[in-house]
Amino acid sequence: MDLTDAVDRDRLLRTFLELVAVDSPTGQEREVAELLERRFADLGCTVTRDEIGNLVAVLPGTRDGVVLIATHMDTAGTDRGIVPLVGADGVVRTDGSTILGADDKSGIAGCLELLTLLRQDPGVLHPTLELLVTVGEESGLVGSRALDVTRLTATHGFVLDTAGAMGSITYWSPTSVYLTITFHGRKAHAGVEPEKGVSAVRAAALAVAAMPLGRIDPETVANIGTVHGGEARNVVPDTVVLEGMARSHDQGKLDAQLDAMRHACQEAAETTGATVEVLAEEIYRTYRIEEDARPYREAARAIASVGLPVIPRKSGGGTDGNLLNAKGIACVALPTGMVDEHATTEHIAIDDMVLAARVLVAIVTQDPDPRDAR
Numbered sequence: 001m002d003l004t005d006a007v008d009r010d011r012l013l014r015t016f017l018e019l020v021a022v023d024s025p026t027g028q029e030r031e032v033a034e035l036l037e038r039r040f041a042d043l044g045c046t047v048t049r050d051e052i053g054n055l056v057a058v059l060p061g062t063r064d065g066v067v068l069i070a071t072h073m074d075t076a077g078t079d080r081g082i083v084p085l086v087g088a089d090g091v092v093r094t095d096g097s098t099i100l101g102a103d104d105k106s107g108i109a110g111c112l113e114l115l116t117l118l119r120q121d122p123g124v125l126h127p128t129l130e131l132l133v134t135v136g137e138e139s140g141l142v143g144s145r146a147l148d149v150t151r152l153t154a155t156h157g158f159v160l161d162t163a164g165a166m167g168s169i170t171y172w173s174p175t176s177v178y179l180t181i182t183f184h185g186r187k188a189h190a191g192v193e194p195e196k197g198v199s200a201v202r203a204a205a206l207a208v209a210a211m212p213l214g215r216i217d218p219e220t221v222a223n224i225g226t227v228h229g230g231e232a233r234n235v236v237p238d239t240v241v242l243e244g245m246a247r248s249h250d251q252g253k254l255d256a257q258l259d260a261m262r263h264a265c266q267e268a269a270e271t272t273g274a275t276v277e278v279l280a281e282e283i284y285r286t287y288r289i290e291e292d293a294r295p296y297r298e299a300a301r302a303i304a305s306v307g308l309p310v311i312p313r314k315s316g317g318g319t320d321g322n323l324l325n326a327k328g329i330a331c332v333a334l335p336t337g338m339v340d341e342h343a344t345t346e347h348i349a350i351d352d353m354v355l356a357a358r359v360l361v362a363i364v365t366q367d368p369d370p371r372d373a374r
Ligand SMILES: [Zn+2]
Pocket: 072, 103, 104, 137, 161
């Protein structure tokens, strides 16, 4: 029998609801980590955790090969006490007061369903599975950044952590840079001797007005998201801090965009007599997996085998996959069925969760491509 047909909708839903009910806002993953440690061990895995809390569960293979399957255990923001509601329409959502946490508990539920099926049917051939569940993904890929990949032996893998149509393969993701821009002026009494002051607000305003922002080109976006500064209406402000970001799928275009933003800051500082510091921090780096590369081929074959169209997807955001690729493990990212992640309208259709689990089972149990035989 084809193991993908054995995915149990009710069991998968139960697992998902159980995971969602355990609070795990980013940075506070202990409780869910302990639950996962037990669940993975009960399903035959050797489970270890690193200093930061990333969990790695290893299931020995029944044939050659190793594959990495990555998810994250933290949820976005600070929401606690999540109550999932299963609608008559087959969609799980909340009452709208919190996120759902399908990002990424739906991915983890799929992994547990896979392990359950393999345990029930020990004759099935599959490679060794390295199941990575990171912490701190939502606060800037903290867990995968700290991950020592020498703990893993896989050279390719799959990140179960995107929205998008079922059947999509995220093969191309941008580089993201966080910007912190600080303008320093000079304080003075604005009513008595404004001539002695240098307004950091004016410098910052000139800089922002002169910067290219928004959608720059098909690959590149930029934003200034926060402005903080000044003390009182009658004091010439001496400090303003701008926080922003820039992303591009093209490293050269991103570098040009960052140069343009720096240039606007320097011009504004010179015009006003202020000084400026621009701090640019790369949060994750672009990756692009070609169609003939192993993770893409394996995902595409599995997706087609369960009757879905294969949809190449270029994402506007990053996942742990960006850091895993940067660290030498070639990964594509796959959808779990989640919709509106990070919002209180977040929801997931049970049918999509089942499809995602079937794709995962197919990836792991399909015959290896002769091209990859050593
Ligand atoms: Zn996620």
